[in-house]
Amino acid sequence: MQLIISDVTVKQDKEGRYCLNDLHKSSGGQRNNDPHDWLRLKQTKELIEELTDTGIPVTSIRGGKNQGTYVCRELVFSYAMWINAKFHLHVIRTFDAVAAKEQIRVSYRDTARIEYKPMTDAIKSERESQGKGIAPHHFSNEADLINRISLGMTAAKFRVHHEIGKKEPIRDYLTPEQIHCITELQRANTVFIGMGWDYEQRKESLMGLFDKKHRQPLIEEQHRLAA
Known part of the structure; x- marks a missing residue:
């Protein structure tokens, strides 16, 4: 999950650990709050030794845009508490809001x-009811109709764009508003199909519903995520 503290996006590594350097920056970046000083503390070392259930609590990435020291969630809280109570509370509340x-x-x-x-x-x-056969593309065509309207692209293109494996469900990578939009359009399309509307009728009505109820919330969500 993306963590933004005091307008600083805290990077994560592949294991989900958080970048201490970004946390230091979000706290104000003062020299006396240098994360390396915190890592040298006896109590920090003892805590790291206890965190065996998290795998590797601390790791470093050298070089590249993601370079820095990365720590597990428990150590994020410990570091924040070491800085001061105000920053510690801010970090806790941010984690709670994201969760x-x-x-x-x-x-x-x-x-x-x-x-x-x-x-x-x-x-x-x-x-x-029409005495017609059923093939897999009849279902995928409907899914693509919903995805094109909601996401601006088919599921296949969304996978390529976001580097998602073929066997992974794209819904795990969607934002809340995107998922909400897809759900609402699926419900409406189910009704339209039952009414016997043809593809073009359903497409026009779904696009109208999208424009009326979902376009603006999706735009606003993207602005919040990009901030």
């Missing part, structure tokens, strides 16, 4: 996954 947003995102993601089945059932029912 709350992640819970919402996961909830939306699970709802979107659940809501996908009624849409596929509607497709199947509609084609069967």
Whole structure:
């Protein structure tokens, strides 16, 4: 999860550890708060020894744009507390806020996954009622319709753009507003399919719904994430 403290984005390594150098910068960057001084403390070393369940609590990356010292979440709190109570509280509250947003995102993601089945059932029912056969592309075409409107691209292009593996669900990489938008459009499309609307009718109505309810929230979310 992305962590932004005092307008500083705290980088993470592949294991999810947080960059101490960025934390130092977010605290004001004062020399007496140098993370290397904190790492040399006896109590810090003892805490690191206790954190065996986190794998490797501390690691360093040398060279490149991600260079720096990275530590696990528990050590982030310890470092923040060492600086001062105000910064410690700010870090705790930031983590809590990010965790709350992640819970919402996961909830939306699970709802979107659940809501996908009624849409596929509607497709199947509609084609069967017309005496038409069913092929995999009938389902993927509907998913692509929703994704093009919500994300501006198909799932395949989204994977390439964000370097996501073919077997990984793209919903794990979507923002809360993106997932919410997809869920709402899936629900609407399920109704439209049941009404017997053709593809172009559904597309036009879904785009109208997107413009009315989702375009602006998505733009505002992207601005917040880019800030």
